[in-house]
Each structure stands twice: as C-alpha cells, then as structure tokens.
Amino acid sequence: MNEAILENKCRKPILLTVLGLVVCVGMLAMPYLAGLPRGEAMPDLVRFIGRFHPVILHLPIGILSLVVFIELGSVFCRDGRSSTRTALFFGAATSVLAVMAGFLLFQGESDWADSPGATRHMWGGIAFSSLAIMTFLVKAWTDSGASAAWFYRLLLLACAGVMIFASHDGASLTHGPDYLTKYAPPSLKPLLGGSAAAAVVEKPAAERLVYADVVAPILEEKCWKCHNEKKVKGKFRMDTYELLVKGGKEDKGIEPGNADKSNIIIRTGLPIDDDERMPPDEKPGLTADEILTIKWWINAGASPTQKLAEANAPAEVLAAIAKRVPAAPKENPAVAEAAAQAETDKRAALQKTVDEVQKAFPGAVQFESQATSGLTFTAVSMRGKFSDDDMAKLGPVITGLVSVDLSASLITDKSLALLAPAKDLRILRLSETKISDAGLDNVAKMASLESLNLYGTEISDAGLQKLVGLSKLKRLYVWRSKITPAGIEEFKKKLPDCVIEAGI
Ligand code: HEC
Structure with a gap:
C-alpha cells in the first residue's frame, strides 16, 4: 500500500478506498458504541493517551493548511508534476490519530458528559477527519486517471472550513470562550463573537x-x-x-x-x-x-x-x-460632557507635538482610541535602530504615553530615566533590551503600570524587588531573565494579584 501512494502515478486505489471508508464509519460509530464519558472510572492509560490530543492535533492542521496553500499556488503556476497526495495521506492519518486521542481525553473527563461544547467539538473533529480521508481518496482517484479534480477542490475547501470551525471550538474549550476576543480591539469584539x-x-x-x-x-x-x-x-x-x-x-x-x-x-x-x-x-x-x-x-x-x-x-x-470598576463620571450628563470636552482639548493641544514626533518616527506614535488623549508608542518597526538618543526625541509626548513598546531596541537604562515622568503609563514592553536592575528604579515610579514585559533581559531578583510598590501591576513577564523561582515567590508575597509569566 505504501509504495502505491508514494509513487507518483497510482494504480486504482480500490483497497485504500475500502480501508478509508471503514475508518470513517468506525469513527462515526465510536461515540455510540462507547457511550457517555465515564471520567475517573476509565483506566489511567486511557487518560494518559488522551492527553496527547493537544500535541497531535497540530499535525493535521499544519499539513492540511500546507496542502491548501500548494493548491492555491498551483492555480497560478502549474508545473504538472507535483502531487499533494502524499501530504494528504499524512494529513488524514494524523487527523485520525488526533480524533482517537481526543476521544480518549473526552472519555476520561466526567465533566464533559453534560457539556454540549465538548460534544460539538468531538463531532467537529470526526467530521474534519472523515473529510480529510475523503479528500485524500478522491485525490488518489484523480491521480490514477479519474476526472474529479473539481470534486477534489470542493472537498479540500470543505475540509479546511470544518477544520477552522472545529479547532476554534477546541480552543474555546481549553482556554475559555473569550480567549480570542479578550484583548481584541473593542470594534472587532462583536465580529469575533466576543461578550459585551x-x-x-x-x-x-x-x-x-x-x-x-x-x-x-x-x-x-x-x-x-x-x-x-x-x-x-x-x-x-x-x-x-x-x-x-x-x-x-x-x-x-x-x-x-x-x-x-x-x-x-x-x-x-x-x-x-x-x-x-x-x-x-x-x-x-x-x-x-x-x-x-x-x-x-x-x-x-x-x-x-x-x-x-x-x-x-x-x-x-x-x-x-x-x-x-472605576466610577464612570457619567452620573450627570453635564459632567460627562465636560470630561469628554477636556479629553478633546487635551488631544488638540497634543496634536502638534504628536505630528512632529510622527515625522521622525512615522506610524510609531498614536492616540490609544478616538475618544481619549492617551498615546501609544511602539519602536517595533525600528527595533535594532532605535536608541536612547531617539528616545530623547520623544520629549514632549512622554507624559501623555499610556503604552510603550521598546522590545528588541537598543535602549538602555537611560531611556527608562526619560520615561519616568510617564505617570499614566499602563503597558511597558522592555523585552530583549540591555536594561539593568538599576534602571528599574525609574520603572518603580510609574504608578499606573499594569503590564510589564522583562522577557530576555538581565533583570535579576534584586531588580524584581524594586517593583513591589507597583500596586496596579497585573501582569509581569520574566521569561528568560535572571529572575529565579525564589525571587518570584518573594515578589508574590507582596503583590499576590499580579500574574507572573515565567515560562517553563
Ligand atoms: C481551572 C479551572 C477552575 C476555575 C478557574 C474555577 N474552578 Fe471551580 N471547580 C473546578 C473543578 C475541576 C471542580 C470539581 C472538583 C471539585 O469539586 O473540587 C470545581 C468545583 C467547584 C465547586 C463545587 C461545585 C459542586 O457543587 O460540586 C464550586 C462551588 C466552585 N468550583 C466554585 C468556583 C469559583 C467560585 C471559582 C472562581 C473564583 C472557580 N470555581 C473557578 C475548576 C475550576
């Protein structure tokens, strides 16, 4: 069988077709034969294998996506030789493995029994895998001379559609329904189905x-x-x-x-x-x-x-x-109007300096939203070119900043001193920069800070301790720094509500 599929020109794939259909029917019958999840009553081995589901499932997703790209490419450039048949075989085969592992995972968790979301994800996975098998079979038949190229494309498209649906369902199960939308821009939230x-x-x-x-x-x-x-x-x-x-x-x-x-x-x-x-x-x-x-x-x-x-x-x-919940100043329409007017005035006053900075760093400074005067700055497009001297050019806008991204730029502790007056700064990304513990004395002054990224820096436990006064800090990224688990423990005693992402 293997030689047949690896050879570019197939014989009539009758045996493969029978086998493929048997696997499809088997998968469709599986939930009925096994009954409802029995959770703790299942043997440990079942639960052990089930936990491989999140690992395996990326194989078929990757392979099927690649096939879709290759086929799209072939619309523009036909070389007449390459076939996606082998890739489809592996895509279909790994999708069956993912379904099996997923099914064991499902069986091993009694909570899934009354979860409509988990049941829907299971059927989504089975539908995806069956479609992947069918797509492979039809491809094998077209390669052996049958004229069903349009049918193959149609199936591939359907397969990709079901895959997106099923994987999104699965992600919502593990990460919670608002995983995708939580940090989405507010205007995008309803489009992505987020909660209001x-x-x-x-x-x-x-x-x-x-x-x-x-x-x-x-x-x-x-x-x-x-x-x-x-x-x-x-x-x-x-x-x-x-x-x-x-x-x-x-x-x-x-x-x-x-x-x-x-x-x-x-x-x-x-x-x-x-x-x-x-x-x-x-x-x-x-x-x-x-x-x-x-x-x-x-x-x-x-x-x-x-x-x-x-x-x-x-x-x-x-x-x-x-x-x-910060009390919204809206109890009285006049107060709300005055607050909105104050923001508009602030924006107008800032606009000229923003335009000037914009000339030096196109696209880097922006208002956070249309209704506020808070500014965001990102050096991402300049990365390795952005230095302390460039930071100095931001001068007049610094106090208005609410979010700053300096990741992978050339800045040092000097830039942190320049940033110290940014009293409204909530988000600061300093990952992969040359900052040191000494520079954090200035970060400790940024009382509004909610999220700080120190990934890939030389910051140590001594630096971390300087930040314990930042009472609004909710998220801190310290992966690949010199911070130790003991240092994190110590920090958590002072700021228990701050979530620390330390990697594994
Ligand atoms: C990471 C997952 C997770 C989070 C987050 C979580 N729980 Fe639970 N919860 C569980 C699990 C698992 C069980 C079942 C095991 C048990 O009863 O201890 C459970 C059971 C419960 C029960 C018992 C229900 C019953 O009648 O058997 C209560 C009450 C509860 N959780 C309250 C909460 C509250 C309140 C929060 C938020 C502060 C919360 N849970 C957050 C996983 C979670």
Missing part, C-alpha cells in the same frame, strides 16, 4: 446593577473559564444567575441571605494549598475586596436585579467595588 461584558463599565452609575455589573464580572474573570456552558467542572455552571444559584454536584452555588453557607464563598475562602480551594492549582483567586463584595451581595439576599444605587451598601463595600 466589557461595555458594562460605561454604564451610568445610577443604572448599575449589583449582580450583572459588579458580581458577574468578578466571576467571569476568575471562574467562568472552568464553569461555563462548554466546560462544566464539578457539574457547576456560573455563567447565568439561575445556574449559579442552582450549584453543582456537591451543593447549591449560593444560599441567598447566608454567605457563610454559600459554596462559592466556602470554596474560595479555603487556604491556597487546600485541594478543594477555588480556583484550583494556586491560580489567582478572589481578592479580599472581591470576597467582601460578593459576601455582602449574598447576605443582602443575592438579588439578580437590584440596582447598586438602591442597595445601601456600607462604605467599605462601596470602596471595594470602586477599586474594581
């Missing part, structure tokens, strides 16, 4: 609801990843109010009026090394402010519809809420 939860902040304070606008966003950020319609860990969904109350395998999710008896409070309040603590595996949990807020809401009866303005929250709860 982010828009909530904009609501006038008087209209804000305790559950929908305060409690649910906390749960969305910290819990929905594993407790949603696709992933239903502990048979518990938290993505609607009714399901949140209803609870899971073990108990009701909340007990209105009694926070201390509510499972979400019990589970989140456990010590970090307790197996039952939520979220599991030492993932960043609820902050004290978030727990305080949710407890207050439950004790007050856990209303799904009450307005924050009418809920009589005690001052400490209001303070806790304010820390999460």
Whole structure:
C-alpha cells in the first residue's frame, strides 16, 4: 500500500478506498458504541493517551493548511508534476490519530458528559477527519486517471472550513470562550463573537446593577473559564444567575441571605494549598475586596436585579467595588460632557507635538482610541535602530504615553530615566533590551503600570524587588531573565494579584 501512494502515478486505489471508508464509519460509530464519558472510572492509560490530543492535533492542521496553500499556488503556476497526495495521506492519518486521542481525553473527563461544547467539538473533529480521508481518496482517484479534480477542490475547501470551525471550538474549550476576543480591539469584539461584558463599565452609575455589573464580572474573570456552558467542572455552571444559584454536584452555588453557607464563598475562602480551594492549582483567586463584595451581595439576599444605587451598601463595600470598576463620571450628563470636552482639548493641544514626533518616527506614535488623549508608542518597526538618543526625541509626548513598546531596541537604562515622568503609563514592553536592575528604579515610579514585559533581559531578583510598590501591576513577564523561582515567590508575597509569566 505504501509504495502505491508514494509513487507518483497510482494504480486504482480500490483497497485504500475500502480501508478509508471503514475508518470513517468506525469513527462515526465510536461515540455510540462507547457511550457517555465515564471520567475517573476509565483506566489511567486511557487518560494518559488522551492527553496527547493537544500535541497531535497540530499535525493535521499544519499539513492540511500546507496542502491548501500548494493548491492555491498551483492555480497560478502549474508545473504538472507535483502531487499533494502524499501530504494528504499524512494529513488524514494524523487527523485520525488526533480524533482517537481526543476521544480518549473526552472519555476520561466526567465533566464533559453534560457539556454540549465538548460534544460539538468531538463531532467537529470526526467530521474534519472523515473529510480529510475523503479528500485524500478522491485525490488518489484523480491521480490514477479519474476526472474529479473539481470534486477534489470542493472537498479540500470543505475540509479546511470544518477544520477552522472545529479547532476554534477546541480552543474555546481549553482556554475559555473569550480567549480570542479578550484583548481584541473593542470594534472587532462583536465580529469575533466576543461578550459585551466589557461595555458594562460605561454604564451610568445610577443604572448599575449589583449582580450583572459588579458580581458577574468578578466571576467571569476568575471562574467562568472552568464553569461555563462548554466546560462544566464539578457539574457547576456560573455563567447565568439561575445556574449559579442552582450549584453543582456537591451543593447549591449560593444560599441567598447566608454567605457563610454559600459554596462559592466556602470554596474560595479555603487556604491556597487546600485541594478543594477555588480556583484550583494556586491560580489567582478572589481578592479580599472581591470576597467582601460578593459576601455582602449574598447576605443582602443575592438579588439578580437590584440596582447598586438602591442597595445601601456600607462604605467599605462601596470602596471595594470602586477599586474594581472605576466610577464612570457619567452620573450627570453635564459632567460627562465636560470630561469628554477636556479629553478633546487635551488631544488638540497634543496634536502638534504628536505630528512632529510622527515625522521622525512615522506610524510609531498614536492616540490609544478616538475618544481619549492617551498615546501609544511602539519602536517595533525600528527595533535594532532605535536608541536612547531617539528616545530623547520623544520629549514632549512622554507624559501623555499610556503604552510603550521598546522590545528588541537598543535602549538602555537611560531611556527608562526619560520615561519616568510617564505617570499614566499602563503597558511597558522592555523585552530583549540591555536594561539593568538599576534602571528599574525609574520603572518603580510609574504608578499606573499594569503590564510589564522583562522577557530576555538581565533583570535579576534584586531588580524584581524594586517593583513591589507597583500596586496596579497585573501582569509581569520574566521569561528568560535572571529572575529565579525564589525571587518570584518573594515578589508574590507582596503583590499576590499580579500574574507572573515565567515560562517553563
Ligand atoms: C481551572 C479551572 C477552575 C476555575 C478557574 C474555577 N474552578 Fe471551580 N471547580 C473546578 C473543578 C475541576 C471542580 C470539581 C472538583 C471539585 O469539586 O473540587 C470545581 C468545583 C467547584 C465547586 C463545587 C461545585 C459542586 O457543587 O460540586 C464550586 C462551588 C466552585 N468550583 C466554585 C468556583 C469559583 C467560585 C471559582 C472562581 C473564583 C472557580 N470555581 C473557578 C475548576 C475550576
């Protein structure tokens, strides 16, 4: 069989066709024969093999994508000799392996049993693999003289379409439904199917609801990843109010009026090394402010519809809420208008200096959005050419910067000193630059910093310690620096809410 497919001109591939169809039928019958996932009842070997699914699945995706590109290329330039048959064979074969491993993974997780998302992904994978087999078979027949080239192209196209759909489904299962859209520009979010939860902040304070606008966003950020319609860990969904109350395998999710008896409070309040603590595996949990807020809401009866303005929250709860959602200055239309006008004026005043900098560095400085006066700067297109002297030319715009990307540029600690006055700076990327621990004295002054990238720098534990005062820091990238796990531990004691990406 192998010689037949590797030779450029095939004999009639009857045997291959029969074999291919048997595999397709086998895959389609598999879910019916095996029944619902049995989770822990499955042998460890099943669960072990299942975990290879995320590794194997990239093979068919890569191979099939390559075939699509080769075929597209052949529309413009025919050399009449090359055939994608062998590539398709490997694409189809690895897709079957991916489906098998995926199926074992599915069988080994009892939570998948009532997850419509997981079932849909399983069928998507089986459909993709069956189409890949069919595409290969039709290609083998056309190569042996049958005239079905158009049918082959049609199948290849269908196969690629189903592949995109199934892989997106799979990614949503593992990373949560908003993985793709979380950091997308707001205008793109609805196009990509993202949730509109982010828009909530904009609501006038008087209209804000305790559950929908305060409690649910906390749960969305910290819990929905594993407790949603696709992933239903502990048979518990938290993505609607009714399901949140209803609870899971073990108990009701909340007990209105009694926070201390509510499972979400019990589970989140456990010590970090307790197996039952939520979220599991030492993932960043609820902050004290978030727990305080949710407890207050439950004790007050856990209303799904009450307005924050009418809920009589005690001052400490209001303070806790304010820390999460910056109060939008929109209670009064006149105030909102004045705020918008102030931004417009600020933009107009900045415009001239921005234009000047723009001349020296085309495209590098931009307003963050149309409604704000915050500026972003990126040296990415200049990389190896951008130095401390260039940084000095940014002079007048520096105080307006909210996001700066200096990755892989020539800058040193001198540039950090120049950046120190950027009091509104939220995002700073310094990866693969020559900065040193000494330079971080200036970074420590940037009180608004939320995300800092130190990937591939010489920064050490001593430098990291200088940053513990940055109370707004949420994300820190230290992969391939001199920072040690002990240094990270020490840092986490001071800033427990900051997620540190240290690589593996
Ligand atoms: C990384 C995945 C993950 C995240 C994030 C997560 N959980 Fe869970 N959760 C699980 C798993 C797995 C179980 C089932 C095992 C268990 O009961 O301990 C579970 C079970 C639960 C249960 C028990 C449900 C029942 O009745 O059996 C509660 C309550 C819960 N989680 C609350 C939360 C809360 C609140 C958050 C957010 C602060 C959260 N979880 C975040 C994975 C997660």
